[in-house]
Amino acid sequence: MTEPIILFDKVVKKFGEFVVLNELDFHVEPGEKVTIIGPSGSGKSTVLRMLMTLETISGGVIYVGGQPLWHEKKNGNLVPAGQAHLRKMRTQLGMVFQQFNLFPHMTVLRNLTEAPRVVLGLSQQEARERAEELLKLVGLTEHAGKFPGQLSGGQQQRVGIARALAMRPKIMLFDEPTSALDPELVGEVLNVIRRLAEEHDLTMLMVTHEMRFAREISDRVCFFDRGKIREQGTPEELFTAPKEERTREFLRAVLEDG
Amino acid sequence: MLFGLAWNTAHGEAAFALSILPMLLIGLLVTIEASVVGFFVAMVFGLVLAVLKSAPLRIVSWPATFVTEFLRDTPLLVQLFFLYYVLPEYGIVLPAFLTGALALGLQYSAYTSEVYRAGIEAVPRGQHEAAKALDIPPRRTFTHIVLPQAVPRVVPALGNYLVSIMKDVPVLSVVTVLEMLNVAKIIGDQTFDYLVPLSMVGALYLILTLLASSLVRMLDVSLPKRGIPLR
Numbered sequence: 001m002t003e004p005i006i007l008f009d010k011v012v013k014k015f016g017e018f019v020v021l022n023e024l025d026f027h028v029e030p031g032e033k034v035t036i037i038g039p040s041g042s043g044k045s046t047v048l049r050m051l052m053t054l055e056t057i058s059g060g061v062i063y064v065g066g067q068p069l070w071h072e073k074k075n076g077n078l079v080p081a082g083q084a085h086l087r088k089m090r091t092q093l094g095m096v097f098q099q100f101n102l103f104p105h106m107t108v109l110r111n112l113t114e115a116p117r118v119v120l121g122l123s124q125q126e127a128r129e130r131a132e133e134l135l136k137l138v139g140l141t142e143h144a145g146k147f148p149g150q151l152s153g154g155q156q157q158r159v160g161i162a163r164a165l166a167m168r169p170k171i172m173l174f175d176e177p178t179s180a181l182d183p184e185l186v187g188e189v190l191n192v193i194r195r196l197a198e199e200h201d202l203t204m205l206m207v208t209h210e211m212r213f214a215r216e217i218s219d220r221v222c223f224f225d226r227g228k229i230r231e232q233g234t235p236e237e238l239f240t241a242p243k244e245e246r247t248r249e250f251l252r253a254v255l256e257d258g
Numbered sequence: 259m260l261f262g263l264a265w266n267t268a269h270g271e272a273a274f275a276l277s278i279l280p281m282l283l284i285g286l287l288v289t290i291e292a293s294v295v296g297f298f299v300a301m302v303f304g305l306v307l308a309v310l311k312s313a314p315l316r317i318v319s320w321p322a323t324f325v326t327e328f329l330r331d332t333p334l335l336v337q338l339f340f341l342y343y344v345l346p347e348y349g350i351v352l353p354a355f356l357t358g359a360l361a362l363g364l365q366y367s368a369y370t371s372e373v374y375r376a377g378i379e380a381v382p383r384g385q386h387e388a389a390k391a392l393d394i395p396p397r398r399t400f401t402h403i404v405l406p407q408a409v410p411r412v413v414p415a416l417g418n419y420l421v422s423i424m425k426d427v428p429v430l431s432v433v434t435v436l437e438m439l440n441v442a443k444i445i446g447d448q449t450f451d452y453l454v455p456l457s458m459v460g461a462l463y464l465i466l467t468l469l470a471s472s473l474v475r476m477l478d479v480s481l482p483k484r485g486i487p488l489r
Contacts, residue, residue, distance in 0.1 A: 052387075053390065054390060090390075090391070091393055093391070097387070097388065099382075101382075101384035101385060101387060101388035102388070103403055103407075104407065105407055105410075114394070114402070115394055118394055118395070119393045119395075167393070
């Protein structure tokens with residue numbers, strides 16, 4: 001077994017008194033495509049947000065690429081990480097947001113070149129070439145000069161994916177990437193993610209309500225319930241023969257709905 | 259006689275009005291200049307205050323908050339007198355016009371800083387999160403992602419302060435600035451006719467503020483076209 005690229009070791013997350021994640025153990029292998037499903041409030045998004053360092057952790061340790069994410073080793077002890085460590089760790093991860101979160105005052109091209117230039121120190125030319133390559137990948141070459149507000153939701157989310165990829169992360173986090181989209185625009189975004197999953201050896205961790213899609217692209221599906229992984233397995237196992245009653249209940253509800 | 263121009267009091271009110279119009283227009287020009295300079299100071303210093311107030315360090319944000327409160331909660335006239343009469347005792351002598359415009363600008367920077375701050379806080383959290391996920395440093399995030407979205411949003415609100423500043427310019431007459439109202443008062447003092455010059459000041463003010471307001475509205479309409487969502 002290879003070393004997991006993401007490892008949660010008894011991770012706790014509390015908002016005040018409310019326990020969102022309760023000693024969560026969880027891991028993702030390099031190149032693995034993992035989907036997290038579950039009812040809202042089950043802590044699915046929190047897992048991604050803690051990985052992206054947008055949410056602090058209340059207990060336990062998260063390892064990314066073998067190194068603690070929120071901690072640094074000092075004299076053999078783990079101490080809370082400083083900004084420099086967090087910044088270094090962050091470069092391994094990219095995130096796609098439910099609400100896209102594109103920079104509305106920048107053109108599509110500028111959205112894609114800003115961070116590579118400022119953070120990675122690429123030249124204008126290099127950043128531009130990288131951006132154009134990615135726009136081709138997501139099928140938006142002719143929209144480079146537009147502002148996000150001039151694009152459809154689906155197009156914006158494809159830009160969001162390209163923007164995250166421009167930093168060449170090893171791990172891509174997708175936080176309900178199609179939940180804010182009109183139904184007819186979901187397909188184009190899922191197609192882009194599907195291509196990424198098939199053609200690249202990126203590690204992908206996705207929270208989604210698109211069950212059919214999860215089944216199609218995932219190596220493993222995890223069912224989250226009340227801050228715990230209630231059940232996990234290959235899509236076949238989980239969708240066709242769920243062991244837990246709670247999983248069956250959830251799947252019945254969402255599949256009837258969709 | 260004023261500004262080397264003479265008034266005509268012998269041929270009825272229309273002729274009198276016509277003869278003092280050029281003087282009032284000279285005063286109007288001063289009013290506009292003081293408003294523009296004051297507004298510029300308020301825009302720049304207000305932004306500085308807003309940035310300092312949103313600093314994470316208390317030692318930075320607290321003094322900025324204090325300055326804001328001080329500027330906002332003391333009368334313009336007190337600040338004006340202070341700049342005009344007290345500063346020269348310490349060797350800082352500014353021309354009356356500059357003193358007045360500066361006082362206006364400082365007082366209004368307290369208001370504009372609150373407007374800027376509201377604009378900064380109105381930038382969605384997702385923007386900060388996206389910048390963080392891309393590892394863009396906090397300062398760069400502020401200058402290149404938050405501010406460019408915050409400032410256009412507050413332009414209409416700032417513009418309203420331009421109109422307010424214009425209406426406060428007559429206060430500068432107490433430190434001898436020859437703005438429009440002061441000109442009208444001098445004309446009245448010397449001709450014993452206050453009705454005509456003061457009515458004209460009112461009319462000219464109305465035209466000025468209406469023009470300024472429509473300018474602000476034009477900006478309000480044209481800004482979203484540049485890719486910045488205002489709501």
